[in-house]
Amino acid sequence: MTAHVPVRIALLSFAHTHALSYVQALKQMPGVDLIAADPDGAAAPDDAPRGAALAAELGVAxxxxxxxxxxxxxxxxxxAAENSRHRSLVERAAAAGVHVLCEKPLAxxxxDAVAMHDACEQSGVILMVAYPVxxxxxxxxxxxxLRSGRLGKILGVxxxxxxxxxxxRAWFTDPELAGGGALVDHVVHCADLLDELLGERAQSVRAVSNGILHSHRELEVETGGLVTIRYPSGVIATIDCSWSWPMSSxxxxxxxxxxxxxxxxxxxxxxxxGVSGHDAHGETWMPVGADLDALLLDEFVRAVREGRQAQPDAGVGIRTVEIVxxxxxxxxxxxxVVALR
Incomplete structure (x- = not known):
């Protein structure tokens, strides 16, 4: 498949908020034909726009x-479905010989993460995990x-x-649909960067968490945590993860x-x-710099056209799920302390 041949891409679900930016980025890519499907939207546990109404708003078929x-x-x-629904959709795509970009966490x-990897490997299709950072x-x-060696060996992160x-998006705080709270939502991005930076699988993990933040909402998942990871090389990394920013931010x-x-x-x-200021609704913030979702999708579409495995792959997805x-x-x-086997 060359760069001049159209690529047909179906966005499955609007559950994850990144789905909106994925649509906008894919619409800007030359040679990409795009449709969306969101049959689970009608049963979503919140009033956020979903389904055909959101597709019309975004201008996507x-x-x-x-x-x-x-x-x-x-x-x-x-x-971009809820976390616990990733496996069934990935396996369905693999059975149909269709390449996959799956929202994080993989499972x-x-x-489930291993089964998804195996299904795509056996079908010979790409399975990429959406880690835009x-x-x-x-x-x-x-x-x-760091890889140039000028700063020497990495000691800690x-x-x-x-x-x-x-x-x-209320499913983020549903333990069944999300698989957890802040430990799931925010640990994986840092874990992915550590995976790329260190190039080794974690050896052991220690973590504490609580639900003090937003306790008045009586959530069933943790809202903050601190994770310490030890790697075979001796590097110790910590990840502070929480939903601690005020809603007014x-x-x-x-x-x-x-x-x-x-x-x-x-x-x-x-x-x-970013550029900060105020408007009639209060404080405003406009980020500046690269569109990370667009860069992620560019890697995926290029890999589909070139017939190669995109990065980060399912191996990264499995290792980050192991840490979570x-x-x-x-x-x-x-x-x-919990050792990874």
Whole structure:
């Protein structure tokens, strides 16, 4: 498949908020034909726009069911469904010989993540996981600098990923649909960057969590946590994850990674730059810089056209799910260290 041949892509579900930016980015790509299907939208546990109404607002063609989406014979699908629904959609795509970009986390259990990897590998289709932060130019520059050896060996990493409570999409706080709370939502992005930076599988995890934030809402999932990860090389990384930003904030939150090496440190904060101000509704914030979702999708579409595996792949997806599940197990044991087997 060459760069001049159209690629047919079906977006499956509007459940994840990234689906909106995925539609906008895909609409701008030359040679991409796009449709959407969101049959689960009508039963969503909130009033956020979904289904045909949202498709019309976004200006994308819409079909009523996943059956119709696959009958359209797409070359690839972008899955933005609730976390626990990823496996069934990925396996369906694999059975149809369709390439997959799946929203993070890959799955809510390690078993599901491995099964999804195996299904796509056996069918010979791409399975990419949607980790857009690794495409930030500042992240790529930092990794290149560290790999050059000028700063010496990496000794430790501190990651922070904090944001607003995703209350407009209530499934994020549903333990069955999401698989957990802030530990699921915010650990995986930092875990992906650590995977790319260190190139090794985590050895053990220790975590604590609580539901103090937004406790008046009586949520069934954790709203904040601290995760410590040990790697075989001796590197220790921490991830501060929470829904701690006030709902009145003009932006969703932010992610920062500080890397401590033998001869210096690097701090990367890809969402820090923006233009702030006020309008009739209060404080405003407009981010500046690269569109990370667009860069992610560009890698996926290029891989589909070139017939190669896109990165980050299902292996990364499995390893990051392993860290989340170990963190949940450790938090349930009041901070006991959990070894990855």
């Amino acid at each position: 819409y079909v009523d069911s996943y059956d119709d989406a696959f009958a359209w014979k797409p070359d690839a699908v972008v899955i 809510t259990t390690i078993e 690794r495409f930030a130019p500042s992240v790529r520059d930092a990794i290149a600098e 501190t990651g922070v990923n904090n944001g607003k409570l995703p209350q407009d 003009a932006t969703w939150g932010g992610l920062t990674l500080q890397i401590i090496a033998e001869r210096g440190t690097l701090t990367v904060s890809p969402f820090a730059k 599940k170990a963190a949940q197990a450790s938090a349930a044991l009041h901070g006991e």
